[in-house]
Amino acid sequence: MTSTIARHMALFAVLLILGQITGNAQVSVPQATCRTGVSECDLPKPHDVMRFPLVSPSRKQVLDACRARNTNCDALVLTPAEASALALANHDNNLSICMDASGKCDHGLLTEKEYGKVALAERMQNRSHCMEGWSPCDLSLLSGADMRAADHAGEERNVSNCTDGMESCDSSRLTAVQLSTVARAAAARNYWDCQSGSGVCDHSRLSSRERTAVAQAEHQRVYLACQNGTEDCNRSLLTASEVSTLDHAEVKRNSRACLTGYGYCDRFRSAASSAAGEQYAK
Numbered sequence: 001m002t003s004t005i006a007r008h009m010a011l012f013a014v015l016l017i018l019g020q021i022t023g024n025a026q027v028s029v030p031q032a033t034c035r036t037g038v039s040e041c042d043l044p045k046p047h048d049v050m051r052f053p054l055v056s057p058s059r060k061q062v063l064d065a066c067r068a069r070n071t072n073c074d075a076l077v078l079t080p081a082e083a084s085a086l087a088l089a090n091h092d093n094n095l096s097i098c099m100d101a102s103g104k105c106d107h108g109l110l111t112e113k114e115y116g117k118v119a120l121a122e123r124m125q126n127r128s129h130c131m132e133g134w135s136p137c138d139l140s141l142l143s144g145a146d147m148r149a150a151d152h153a154g155e156e157r158n159v160s161n162c163t164d165g166m167e168s169c170d171s172s173r174l175t176a177v178q179l180s181t182v183a184r185a186a187a188a189r190n191y192w193d194c195q196s197g198s199g200v201c202d203h204s205r206l207s208s209r210e211r212t213a214v215a216q217a218e219h220q221r222v223y224l225a226c227q228n229g230t231e232d233c234n235r236s237l238l239t240a241s242e243v244s245t246l247d248h249a250e251v252k253r254n255s256r257a258c259l260t261g262y263g264y265c266d267r268f269r270s271a272a273s274s275a276a277g278e279q280y281a282k
Contacts, residue, residue: 101125
């Protein structure tokens with residue numbers, strides 16, 4: 001048994017030397033356990049040290065880890081001054097988080113005076129959330145006056161949502177006057193959508209005068225689409241005069257393209273146009 005332990009310890013000493021030479025850092029082994037020869041002794045194997053070198057973090061890395069409060073922080077290696085400065089920085093950072101609700105607040109780190117300030121800030125934040133309709137909002141923390149103010153703000157917000165045609169509109173909460181206002185706003189929105197072609201148009205909700213104006217606007221959009229050669233063009237909806245104007249403009253454009261080499265040139269159309277011109281001259 002003694003010779004076995006001696007061989008293990010000699011092997012461990014060699015591994016430590018190898019680790020120092022290669023810069024692999026120190027290896028910590030429960031030497032007292034190994035000296036007793038009990039089964040808990042687990043000396044590292046050579047290939048384990050070579051494959052998985054243990055790199056000791058630098059002092060700066062330890063300080064950064066402690067400031068970030070992650071698992072790589074080893075507070076035992078800090079000097080008293082560093083530990084004191086770190087505790088103060090963590091305390092101030094936690095107080096800031098508690099005051100502006102920017103993260104998880106650890107109330108256990110607060111002093112009695114700070115706890116009172118944080119409680120007031122949390123009540124004000126909750127009141128603001130309830131007034132604006134944000135989450136989280138705890139109505140049970142509001143005073144009677146704040147509760148009434150939050151209800152009024154919610155009613156006004158709902159009227160605005162309904163007037164703007166938002167999905168969050170709850171029309172069941174509207175008064176008769178508000179319903180009438182919302183209906184007029186919806187009609188105006190529909191007329192604009194029909195006129196501009198930018199939304200869903202419900203022609204059945206248009207007045208006779210509005211339908212006439214919308215028909216003119218839709219016709220003009222089709223004509224412009226045909227002028228620009230876009231997919232919304234429907235020549236069947238145009239008048240004979242408009243079709244003739246478009247054809248004449250296309251002949252001029254094609255001739256210019258064929259002469260200058262700029263743009264798409266339809267040689268067949270150009271030849272046909274020239275022949276038609278000569279025939280007309282005769």
